[in-house]
Amino acid sequence: MPQHVPNTPVCRDCDGFPVVAITTGTRNLDGTRTTLRTVCRACRGTGHTARSAAFARLGR
Template identity: 70%
Template structure:
């Protein structure tokens, strides 16, 4: 079945993949690698951006 797409535009910086896991290279005592979870700074981890029409306009 087709998936329903969101009406909100996808973040252009992360292409909809807002949180990534980065390996640090060090190993933990059980042999697994230590990872860091990092969120996209542009969309703050949501994967979507606010359309330009919804932004508050100031000035003339």
């Protein structure tokens, strides 16, 4: 059964995955890895882009 998806277009740069965690390779004192949280710059962390305005035909 298909999932219901909102009609907002998905961001082209992040494909709808706007927040990622990148490991730096170092470890904290408790043994966990140090990570950086990064947000997509194109959609500002929403995963969706704004709808573009429809083209209007001018003239004849």
